[in-house]
Amino acid sequence: MTARTLNLDDALYQYLLDVSLRETPLLKRLRDETQALPMARWQVAPEQGQFLALLVKLTGARRLLEVGTFTGYSALCMAAALPADGSLVCCDIPGDYNAIALRYWQEAGLAGRIDLCLAPALETLAELERQGRGEQYDLVFIDADKANYPGYLEHALRLLRVGGLAVFDNTLWSGRVLESSPESADTQAIQALNRALKDDARVDLSLLPLGDGLTLCRKR
Secondary structure (H helix, E strand, C coil): CCCCCCCCCCCHHHHHHHCCCCCCHHHHHHHHHHCCCCCCCCCCCCCHHHHHHHHHHHCCCEEEEEEEHHHHHHHHHHHHHHHCEEEEEEEECCCCCCHHHHHHHCCCCCCHHHEECCCCCHHHHHHHCCCCCCEEEEEEEECHHHHHHHHHHHHHHHHEEEEEEEEEEEECCHHHHHCCCCCHHHHHHHHHHHHHHHHHCCCCEEEEECCCCCEEEEEE
């Protein structure tokens, strides 16, 4: 018995995957292809993708937003969990990896559910608000440039319905959140987000030690 979260060594982490990961062959191929890229560290862990899919089903989500899509692994997990009339708006900037995401979404037969918007995410989110889509989304997954995390939170809270979820990745930041005087703007932003969320009366909150830290914020 233990009164705190376990540390996972390599053997225990592999056990976790062996007994719980239900990754499809298509997702595995996408993950393997992504690992060959210079920016492979941007990809979510497979158990995170599966957890996001479960959140979509648990909440009955039909309208999703993703900020930071990369090669499309998490988007594919979430889109596959949507009902037939569900939709996902993905925000990313132009890059060679966009073509990988589109190719796998097409192969999965899910491209029709996903709208990839290639522009700075803050611009795309502001445009969605201008279009009158405030309080229309059920879940927002945020895994993009960390320096803008506090700004993404404010957009997410305006775009989410009451009871909707904002999910932030990398909120433990490989332990760099413990730095007392960080020089990195990304580290500073994650620290600021975490501190602000602790006392933010607009949300219910849980920070999970899943992957590099996954924070769930339910809009009150």
